[in-house]
Amino acid sequence: MTYSISLVLAGIVAVYVGLRFLLILTQSKEEPPLLKTAIPFLEPIIGIIRERSLFYPRLRDKYNHDMYTLRLPFARIYVVNATQYIPILQKHWRTISFTPVLAGAGPGPMGMSSEAGEILHRDIMSDSNPVQAWSRAVTTALHPGEGLDRLNGRAVEVMQEMMHTLRPESQKGIPPADKERIIDFWAWTNHAIIQTTTDAVYGPGNPFKKRDFEDAWNYWTPHYLTFALAPFKSFLAAKALRTREFMVERWSEYFRAGWLEHASPFAQIMYNQQKSDGLSFDDLARAQVGHSHGIVATTGPTTWWLLYHIFSDPLVLSDLREELKPLVKVDDNTGESRIDLADIRTKCPILLSTFKEVMRYHSLGTQVRICLEDEVLNGRYLLKKGGIVMIPQLVQHTSVEAWGPDAAEFRYRRFLKGDFLIGDSGQKRKPNLTAFRAFGGGHTMCPGRHFSSTEIMAFAVLMVLQFDISPIEEGLHSPVALSKWPIPTWRNSPMVSSFQIPDHDFKVSVKPRDGTKWVMDFAKEKDGSGSGLEITAEDVKDN
Ligand code: HEM
Ligand SMILES: *[C@@H]1O[C@H](CO)[C@@H](O)[C@H](O)[C@H]1NC(C)=O
Numbered sequence: 001m002t003y004s005i006s007l008v009l010a011g012i013v014a015v016y017v018g019l020r021f022l023l024i025l026t027q028s029k030e031e032p033p034l035l036k037t038a039i040p041f042l043e044p045i046i047g048i049i050r051e052r053s054l055f056y057p058r059l060r061d062k063y064n065h066d067m068y069t070l071r072l073p074f075a076r077i078y079v080v081n082a083t084q085y086i087p088i089l090q091k092h093w094r095t096i097s098f099t100p101v102l103a104g105a106g107p108g109p110m111g112m113s114s115e116a117g118e119i120l121h122r123d124i125m126s127d128s129n130p131v132q133a134w135s136r137a138v139t140t141a142l143h144p145g146e147g148l149d150r151l152n153g154r155a156v157e158v159m160q161e162m163m164h165t166l167r168p169e170s171q172k173g174i175p176p177a178d179k180e181r182i183i184d185f186w187a188w189t190n191h192a193i194i195q196t197t198t199d200a201v202y203g204p205g206n207p208f209k210k211r212d213f214e215d216a217w218n219y220w221t222p223h224y225l226t227f228a229l230a231p232f233k234s235f236l237a238a239k240a241l242r243t244r245e246f247m248v249e250r251w252s253e254y255f256r257a258g259w260l261e262h263a264s265p266f267a268q269i270m271y272n273q274q275k276s277d278g279l280s281f282d283d284l285a286r287a288q289v290g291h292s293h294g295i296v297a298t299t300g301p302t303t304w305w306l307l308y309h310i311f312s313d314p315l316v317l318s319d320l321r322e323e324l325k326p327l328v329k330v331d332d333n334t335g336e337s338r339i340d341l342a343d344i345r346t347k348c349p350i351l352l353s354t355f356k357e358v359m360r361y362h363s364l365g366t367q368v369r370i371c372l373e374d375e376v377l378n379g380r381y382l383l384k385k386g387g388i389v390m391i392p393q394l395v396q397h398t399s400v401e402a403w404g405p406d407a408a409e410f411r412y413r414r415f416l417k418g419d420f421l422i423g424d425s426g427q428k429r430k431p432n433l434t435a436f437r438a439f440g441g442g443h444t445m446c447p448g449r450h451f452s453s454t455e456i457m458a459f460a461v462l463m464v465l466q467f468d469i470s471p472i473e474e475g476l477h478s479p480v481a482l483s484k485w486p487i488p489t490w491r492n493s494p495m496v497s498s499f500q501i502p503d504h505d506f507k508v509s510v511k512p513r514d515g516t517k518w519v520m521d522f523a524k525e526k527d528g529s530g531s532g533l534e535i536t537a538e539d540v541k542d543n
């Protein structure tokens with residue numbers, strides 16, 4: 001017994017010494033400094049799994065490198081800390097590339113054919129690469145203009161329908177005195193915005209319309225990473241595999257039935273581009289499961305946190321209602337109250353600032369790039385071919401240097417012009433938008449940012465104008481109002497989630513503020529005059 005234990009121990013020591021040696025031997029001096037891990041290769045894995053997104057801010061606080069290397073078995077990861085490396089990395093977008101990340105998801109976790117894998121990886125550094133052509137096409141389709149206006153127009157219609165179900169007049173058999181409606185705050189919001197987004201993009205035949213598909217999606221996302229990493233998937237990740245195949249089948253049905261004809265130009269361009277690259281019918285359906293991650297996954301939590309911050313803070317709520325008041329027009333003939341979508345985009349600085357602060361404060365995503373060639377950054381660091389570059393948003397979003405001494409606080413007016421943060425020495429200073437990473441940046445910045453920002457802000461406006469919301473607890477006989485809003489925790493957000501997901505749902509009471517019928521106009525949007533929003537550093541000309 002003792003003998004076998006010491007044998008095992010000796011084995012471990014031998015492996016350990018070997019690994020340390022290997023680590024030092026293969027790490028070159030020109031690379032970003034290697035973190036001194038106690039257990040070579042495994043410690044970063046344990047850290048990433050245990051601490052998830054908090055792993056990188058902790059390493060920053062502990063080591064304070066501008067950039068550093070983490071070594072995993074078969075992989076080197078270069079993690080970016082200092083903001084000034086971000087624009088430099090973005091300039092090298094061809095060689096430090098997002099393309100292999102997107103292309104690799106196809107034949108990997110989406111289960112596409114090996115032919116599709118070859119197509120997606122073809123000429124990976126050139127403009128003619130199918131993934132790059134696809135990115136360019138969808139970026140054009142989502143650019144301010146007619147296509148974007150159609151998306152926003154339909155989104156507003158659908159969200160109005162969703163909100164109508166909250167009004168007492170839509171509830172048969174509810175006495176008018178009992179005018180409140182009780183909902184699960186997170187579940188309802190996420191459902192409503194998923195319906196809004198997917199209907200706008202994919203039209204009336206959209207698979208998310210069926211409850212079993214939305215349930216499948218809600219199962220899939222938190223299990224995605226374990227599924228992607230699991231070997232022997234049909235054995236170790238059987239349910240996730242079945243769920244994916246179920247979604248693929250529904251997408252196939254959607255295309256077979258010709259629903260794409262009734263979808264947005266964006267959805268059509270997305271599909272036709274990939275079809276023209278030679279993807280098979282089955283692979284095209286699989287691609288949509290991947291696209292859903294970009295289109296659907298982040299909108300729900302963003303909308304929810306925005307509503308949470310608005311309704312849980314009376315100051316924010318009253319500020320926003322003040323800001324909206326002059327934009328509301330009451331139609332004397334019909335008694336309807338109307339507000340124009342274009343005004344929400346251009347005349348609501350407090351709303352826009354609150355929205356950006358929600359994104360800064362709650363987003364968790366990481367930009368991941370793969371080095372396709374050896375590259376030297378700014379004459380300083382060597383990044384080796386095959387290395388993975390990571391830009392964790394949380395590191396940038398909690399940077400005191402970029403946001404000031406109150407970086408750790410939620411300040412809804414942070415992004416207001418003229419209300420810049422106070423620096424250490426007491427002078428006013430602008431937040432540095434290069435450190436705002438929620439929509440990414442550079443060549444692969446989120447092309448959906450105009451659509452989703454407008455959609456999410458319109459959603460918040462219609463809720464703010466129509467309803468009062470307060471937290472409640474299910475009492476013995478009837479609901480009991482809570483004196484304080486719960487403070488949501490998000491520790492269990494899935495590792496790949498690019499936004500904080502609340503750990504616990506809670507109930508809220510929703511009461512219409514009056515009997516007015518609310519209408520959102522998008523007349524000014526329809527003629528294609530809609531302009532983009534200033535969200536990221538690239539959008540803001542005077543940054
Ligand atoms: C709040 C909601 C959203 C957030 C926070 C968000 C965030 C992001 C980020 C950070 C990236 C860049 C990834 C990287 O560079 O590594 C990205 C890419 C992308 N997003 Fe979004 N996104 C949102 C909504 C949307 C929506 C609604 C759409 C489509 C209508 C969309 C379409 C895309 C596409 C197509 C890409 C890939 C761009 C490329 O290939 O270069 N996003 N998004
Ligand atoms: C690491 O990043 C933080 C901001 O997150 C910054 O304040 C600090 O200066 C950086 N450290 C180095 C050595 O660049």
Ligand SMILES: *[C@@H]1O[C@H](CO)[C@@H](O)[C@H](O)[C@H]1NC(C)=O
Nearest residue numbers: 082083084085432433434543
């Ligand atoms: C923002 O930060 C980047 C990177 O550190 C720097 O290059 C840029 O000059 C800064 N911009 C402002 C306005 O401070």
